[in-house]
Amino acid sequence: MINRYKSDRPRSFERTVHISAAPKLFAATLLAMVLASACTPEAIEPELQEIRLLSTGPLEDGLLPIISRYTVETGNTVTIETGTTPVVRERLESGDSFDVVIATQAVIDAAATRGQVDASNTPVVGRVGIGVAIREEVEASVPGSAGELVALLLTADTVSYNIGSSGVYVQSMIESLGISQDIANRTIRFDNGTQVIAHVQDGEGRDMGLAPLTEIQANAASGIRMLPLPDDVQNYTAYRAVVGTDAVEAAAAFVEFLLTPEAHESFKATGVVTPEPP
Numbered sequence: 173m174i175n176r177y178k179s180d181r182p183r184s185f186e187r188t189v190h191i192s193a194a195p196k197l198f199a200a201t202l203l204a205m206v207l208a209s210a211c212t213p214e215a216i217e218p219e220l221q222e223i224r225l226l227s228t229g230p231l232e233d234g235l236l237p238i239i240s241r242y243t244v245e246t247g248n249t250v251t252i253e254t255g256t257t258p259v260v261r262e263r264l265e266s267g268d269s270f271d272v273v274i275a276t277q278a279v280i281d282a283a284a285t286r287g288q289v290d291a292s293n294t295p296v297v298g299r300v301g302i303g304v305a306i307r308e309e310v311e312a313s314v315p316g317s318a319g320e321l322v323a324l325l326l327t328a329d330t331v332s333y334n335i336g337s338s339g340v341y342v343q344s345m346i347e348s349l350g351i352s353q354d355i356a357n358r359t360i361r362f363d364n365g366t367q368v369i370a371h372v373q374d375g376e377g378r379d380m381g382l383a384p385l386t387e388i389q390a391n392a393a394s395g396i397r398m399l400p401l402p403d404d405v406q407n408y409t410a411y412r413a414v415v416g417t418d419a420v421e422a423a424a425a426f427v428e429f430l431l432t433p434e435a436h437e438s439f440k441a442t443g444v445v446t447p448e449p450p
Contacts (some may be wrong), residue, residue, distance in 0.1 A: 180325065193210065206213065212349075213282075220246075220249070221249075222248065222249045223248060223249070223250045223251070223271045223272060223422055223423055223426050224253075224269075224270045224272070225239075225250055225253070226252075226254075226260060226263060226270040226272070226273045227252060227254050227257065227274035228255070228257055228260055228336075229255055229336070229364060229387075229410070230365070230384040230444070231254075231274060231297070231300070231386070231439070231444060232254045232347065233390050234441070234444050235252060235254075235438075237438045238434075238435045239252060240436075242429050242433065246422070246445045248422050248426075250426070253270075254366045255347060256334060256337070257275065257276055257367075259364075260273075261279050264286070264288060265282075265286075268389050269417075269418055271419040271423040271426075272394060272414070272415055272416065272423050272427060273288075273289055273413070274297060274411050274414075275412065275414075276409065276410070276411065276412070276414045277294070277410065280414050283416075287417060288416060289417060290414065290415050290416070291336075293414070294412040295412060295430075295431055295447075296316055296411070296447050297412065297430045297431065297446070298408045298444035298447060299413070299444070299445040300384045300386055300387065300445070301385045302338050302342065302382060302400075302401050303385045303388050303400040303401060303402065304325075304380050304381070304398075304401070305368065305369055305382075305383055305387075305399075306378075306379070306380055306383055306396070306399065307370065307372060307373065307374050307389045308363060308395045310379075310397075312327075313399075315399065315401070315402050317404060318402060319399065320402065321402055324349055325346075325349075327415045328379065329358065329379055330358050330371070330378075330379045330380070331355050331381075332359070332360040332361070332363065332372070332379070332380070332381045333366050334361070334362050334363065334367070335361055336365070338365070338382070338384050338407075338409060339361065339382075341407045341409070342382045345405055349405070353365040365384055365387035368382070368383045369383060369387060369388065369396060373394060384409075384443075385398065385400060385443040386443040387445075390442065408445060413430055414427075415427060
C-alpha cells in the first residue's frame with residue numbers, strides 16, 4: 173500500500189497585480205510600471221519546482237512537517253509516496269522514477285545498479301528501532317533483556333509483525349530466541365505497521381504487535397503503549413536519502429534540508445534517531 177501526500181504552496185508565493193477603478197491614464201501608467209519592473213533581473217523569480225519523493229513509511233510522520241516547512245521557505249512543492257520497504261522496492265523495480273528516494277542501503281544499491289539514482293551521496297537521515305505495541309490496559313513491563321522479552325512474548329495471545337524491513341528482523345530475532353515454534357500458532361503477519369497496530373487496538377486479549385517505534389508512538393493517543401526492545405536484541409534500520417538520476421534541480425537542496433537541525437528535531441519528535449552533528 174502506498175500513501176500519497178502533496179505539500180501546498182503558500183499564498184506568499186502567488187503573484188497577483190490588482191489595479192483599482194482609477195482614470196485610464198493612471199491605470200495604464202501603473203500597468204506599464206508593473207510590466208517594466210517585472211522585466212528587470214531583480215524582479216525575475218526563480219522557477220518553482222515539484223519534487224517527487226518516495227520514502228519508507230517509518231519516516232512519514234517526521235517528514236510531513238519538514239516538507240511543509242521546506243515549501244514555506246522555498247515555494248517548491250513536494251509530492252510524497254510512502255510504503256514498506258518491499259513496496260518501495262517494487263515501485264523502483266517497476267521503472268518509476270523519483271527525484272528523491274529515502275530507503276535502506278540495499279534498496280538504494282539496487283536502484284543505482286539500474287541507473288535510477290546517483291549513489292555517490294547517500295546520507296543517513298534517520299534510524300528507527302523496534303518495539304512491542306500493547307493496549308494501555310494490558311499489564312506488561314518493559315523488557316530489560318532478551319530473556320525478559322521471551323517471557324513477555326510467551327504470554328501473548330497473538331504476536332503480529334509486518335513483512336517490511338522491521339518484520340524481517342523480528343522474524344530472525346524470534347528464531348534466534350528459540351521461540352518460533354512456541355508462538356507459531358499465535359503469529360500473524362501483516363503488510364505494514366499500520367495493520368499491526370490496528371490488530372492490537374481491535375484485540376481483546378494480550379495482543380502484542382512488534383513494529384517500528386515511530387508507528388507505535390504515533391498511536392500513543394489511541395490507547396497504545398510502547399515497550400522498546402531491550403538493548404541486547406534491539407535493531408535500528410538506517411534510512412538514507414538519494415537523488416534520482418533525472419531529478420529536478422531542487423532535489424539535491426531538499427536532501428540537504430533533511431539534514432538540518434530543524435529537520436532533525438521533527439524526526440526526533442516522532443521517535444526517529446538522527447545522526448549526530450559532525
